[in-house]
Amino acid sequence: xxxxxxxxxxxxxxxxxGLAAFGAxxxxxxxxxxxxxxxxxxxxxxxxxxxxxxxxxxxxxxS
Amino acid sequence: xxxxxxxxxxIQHLVAEFSSAPVVGDLTVGxxxxxxWLLVAAAVFCILIFVFLKRxxxxxxxxxxxxxxxxxxxxxxxxxxxxxxxxWKKHFPFLATVFFFILVNNFIGLIPGMKPGTGAIGCTxxxxxxxxxxxxxxxxxxxxxxxxxxSLAPAGVAFPMNVFVWVIEVFSLLLRPIxxxxxLFCNMFAGHIVMGSFSIMAALFAEPMLEQATAATVAGAxxxxxxxxxxxxxxxxxxIVAFVQAYVFTVLSAVYIQIAEADSH
Numbered sequence: 001x002x003x004x005x006x007x008x009x010x011x012x013x014x015x016x017x018g019l020a021a022f023g024a025x026x027x028x029x030x031x032x033x034x035x036x037x038x039x040x041x042x043x044x045x046x047x048x049x050x051x052x053x054x055x056x057x058x059x060x061x062x063s
Numbered sequence: 064x065x066x067x068x069x070x071x072x073x074i075q076h077l078v079a080e081f082s083s084a085p086v087v088g089d090l091t092v093g094x095x096x097x098x099x100w101l102l103v104a105a106a107v108f109c110i111l112i113f114v115f116l117k118r119x120x121x122x123x124x125x126x127x128x129x130x131x132x133x134x135x136x137x138x139x140x141x142x143x144x145x146x147x148x149x150x151w152k153k154h155f156p157f158l159a160t161v162f163f164f165i166l167v168n169n170f171i172g173l174i175p176g177m178k179p180g181t182g183a184i185g186c187t188x189x190x191x192x193x194x195x196x197x198x199x200x201x202x203x204x205x206x207x208x209x210x211x212x213x214s215l216a217p218a219g220v221a222f223p224m225n226v227f228v229w230v231i232e233v234f235s236l237l238l239r240p241i242x243x244x245x246x247l248f249c250n251m252f253a254g255h256i257v258m259g260s261f262s263i264m265a266a267l268f269a270e271p272m273l274e275q276a277t278a279a280t281v282a283g284a285x286x287x288x289x290x291x292x293x294x295x296x297x298x299x300x301x302x303i304v305a306f307v308q309a310y311v312f313t314v315l316s317a318v319y320i321q322i323a324e325a326d327s328h
Binding site: 043054055058061 | 249314
């Protein structure tokens with residue numbers, strides 16, 4: 001059951017990381033000079049969302 | 064498959080191995096495996112920095128000196144100057160220390176047989192608490208003790224909303240160290256669990272072949288090549304994660320310092 005819970009929890013994180021990548025790539029395509037800054041922001045945003053997915057993973061394993 | 068049946072058992076062992084166990088003394092006074100590797104990482108960090116200081120010349124020579132200088136300049140330009148802003152010089156030592164400490168710990172943990180000091184919730188909670196106390200101290204220094212707590216609510220909002228926003232802001236302030244600690248801990252813990260489970264998979268599939276090599280066992284061991292490849296890819300991802308998590312922790316501390324020292328919301 002825990003594995004199913006993790007699968008459900010990771011849906012949201014997956015959608016969020018996809019949206020972040022979408023935003024970053026379209027921003028870079030529209031304005032190539034902003035590439036470095038946009039990449040930093042993208043890494044930050046994906047670290048936030050990744051942490052949410054990982055909390056689900058760790059809670060599944062520990063409990 | 065027999066191997067998949069054993070897997071859940073092995074993973075239970077793996078998770079049990081990751082909980083803190085004392086190697087010297089007991090849990091109240093002594094060293095767990097995490098704090099032992101934490102001390103090792105701190106020693107490695109000190110030695111690296113002292114060697115760096117010794118070999119530093121006006122024109123940097125060699126890969127080591129240039130590499131350390133590059134990372135320090137990266138923290139300086141990207142985190143201190145980029146996020147904190149005008150008074151970056153005051154906060155640069157703290158940010159650089161936190162960054163390098165987490166970086167060295169994460170990389171020490173990636174060497175097989177070693178554990179990351181940041182893989183225990185106690186260590187990351189202590190780091191987050193340091194950052195929490197630091198930015199509250201500088202906020203209080205800038206605005207005065209009551210001024211800082213008053214500045215959490217935005218100025219120019221009518222009376223009842225004012226109190227409501229203040230309560231939400233205080234709540235989010237108290238959540239900051241918790242999220243900092245849990246993010247770093249979960250990334251390290253989960254990354255090592257995933258690497259461990261893939262190496263267990265590779266070992267389980269190859270085990271019958273090592274005991275007796277017949278055509279059937281050799282064919283059964285073929286999937287472990289795939290597991291090893293996935294393990295290598297995950298290891299590469301973990302190398303990136305080790306850097307990114309140190310960076311994220313530092314950037315967030317810098318953002319909180321910048322918010323605490325800002326003139327008004």
